[in-house]
Amino acid sequence: MDLSEFRAALDRWLDDNAAGLAPTDEDRATLDAQMAHLSEVKRRAYDAGWMRWGWPERVGGLGGTNLLRAYLGEALTARNLVEPGIYSMTEVLAPTMIDYARPELAAEMVPRLLRGDETWCQGFSEPGTGSNLASLACRATRTDDGWVVNGQKVWTSLAQYAERCVLLTRTGTPESAHRGITALFVDMDTPGITVRPIETMHGLAEFSEVFFDDAAVPLDRTLGEEGQGWAVAMDLLPYERSTALWHRGAYLYRRLEQFLADVPPGAVTPAAVGEVFQQLYAFRARSRATQRRLAVGEKLGAETSIDKILLATAEQAVFDLITDGLATDVLLGDDARSARLRSEALYSRAATIYGGSSEIQRNIVARRLLDLGADR
Numbered sequence: 270m271d272l273s274e275f276r277a278a279l280d281r282w283l284d285d286n287a288a289g290l291a292p293t294d295e296d297r298a299t300l301d302a303q304m305a306h307l308s309e310v311k312r313r314a315y316d317a318g319w320m321r322w323g324w325p326e327r328v329g330g331l332g333g334t335n336l337l338r339a340y341l342g343e344a345l346t347a348r349n350l351v352e353p354g355i356y357s358m359t360e361v362l363a364p365t366m367i368d369y370a371r372p373e374l375a376a377e378m379v380p381r382l383l384r385g386d387e388t389w390c391q392g393f394s395e396p397g398t399g400s401n402l403a404s405l406a407c408r409a410t411r412t413d414d415g416w417v418v419n420g421q422k423v424w425t426s427l428a429q430y431a432e433r434c435v436l437l438t439r440t441g442t443p444e445s446a447h448r449g450i451t452a453l454f455v456d457m458d459t460p461g462i463t464v465r466p467i468e469t470m471h472g473l474a475e476f477s478e479v480f481f482d483d484a485a486v487p488l489d490r491t492l493g494e495e496g497q498g499w500a501v502a503m504d505l506l507p508y509e510r511s512t513a514l515w516h517r518g519a520y521l522y523r524r525l526e527q528f529l530a531d532v533p534p535g536a537v538t539p540a541a542v543g544e545v546f547q548q549l550y551a552f553r554a555r556s557r558a559t560q561r562r563l564a565v566g567e568k569l570g571a572e573t574s575i576d577k578i579l580l581a582t583a584e585q586a587v588f589d590l591i592t593d594g595l596a597t598d599v600l601l602g603d604d605a606r607s608a609r610l611r612s613e614a615l616y617s618r619a620a621t622i623y624g625g626s627s628e629i630q631r632n633i634v635a636r637r638l639l640d641l642g643a644d645r
């Protein structure tokens with residue numbers, strides 16, 4: 270199916286099924302409810318075929334390019350049917366499973382993620398290791414038939430809901446840096462795994478600490494080869510900075526449009542609105558080009574750091590504008606709409622941190638794309 274056909278048919282389906290897909294106030298009220306509603310939307314979209322387009326047939330997909338997935342996520346977020354952060358974890362994790370898991374494992378697991386039967390999480394960051402990922406310490410030790418994992422992860426989004434985790438572990442010496450890392454696909458109900466949700470300032474416990482205490486992982490859950498974990502991470506991060514960000518951009522457009530409909534006359538200047546729109550448009554133009562490059566089979570890499578910087582800048586600009594224009598509601602309002610605006614404004618502070626901080630993205634741009642210094 271080509272993109273224009275897909276868009277028209279999907280839009281019709283979304284119109285016809287709007288009542289069943291739209292979240293109620295209760296569906297939005299807590300993260301538990303948002304996650305349950307997300308599973309329901311994914312299940313309906315999968316069973317109707319939409320969630321399968323853009324994924325390869327060997328993992329239960331119906332084929333076609335990533336542009337179909339980009340439009341599905343755009344339509345679902347722009348219509349306010351799903352929250353982009355929790356929806357787009359699929360875009361972050363499924364492509365790397367397809368690239369690195371045993372074909373039988375990918376064929377068994379990816380459909381569960383697409384259909385919303387399962388949630389997965391990404392266990393990369395540790396208390397002493399976020400930006401400097403190559404120094405991670407969570408250790409996996411080889412046994413006769415697999416690995417035993419000991420250590421801790423932190424900021425693991427949705428870990429408390431997750432059935433599986435794409436986990437980076439240290440399998441080489443502590444000094445082996447990026448050469449001694451191995452990626453594992455771990456069942457979160459494995460004995461020895463403890464998940465402790467962390468409450469954030471925006472009021473939702475979106476991420477968790479995860480502790481591993483002699484957690485056994487079978488050998489056939491290794492993603493790629495032993496010691497190839499850095500390549501797995503470098504494969505995953507550009508996905509995190511491409512289609513998932515496109516979906517987030519659609520959500521920011523919706524937020525800006527709603528703001529312009531709500532804001533009292535004169536509360537913000539046209540120049541301030543123009544500046545924010547220009548930032549969002551710059552992100553969208555860049556991200557559109559990235560989607561097109563993926564669609565023709567180009568491998569993404571360090572250049573997706575530019576997409577991440579533009580998205581983070583635009584996200585904070587949108588919510589700064591909303592906070593200026595609707596200050597009383599955002600700062601003091603106690604109705605559900607104000608609470609949501611406040612929560613989103615606070616969450617926008619995370620945009621320059623999640624998926625790699627803006628400082629680190631600028632280092633990547635300087636060193637790898639502009640050749641302005643050593644890449645340490």
Ligand SMILES: Cc1cc2nc3c(=O)[nH]c(=O)nc-3n(C[C@H](O)[C@H](O)[C@H](O)COP(=O)(O)OP(=O)(O)OC[C@H]3O[C@@H](n4cnc5c(N)ncnc54)[C@H](O)[C@@H]3O)c2cc1C
Nearest residue numbers: 391392393394398399400424425426619622623625626628
């Ligand atoms: C909402 C949210 C969701 C997240 N979800 C996940 C997840 O699901 N899985 C996961 O593994 N991680 C997740 N993270 C963690 C995220 O990837 C890290 O927070 C991020 O990479 C930064 O690492 P850090 O927190 O250890 O900060 P640090 O690396 O300690 O950095 C602290 C500050 O120092 C700056 N800094 C560090 N090194 C340099 C340098 N060399 N040059 C210039 N400045 C530097 C950073 O930019 C930052 O401002 C999430 C984070 C957030 C906010």
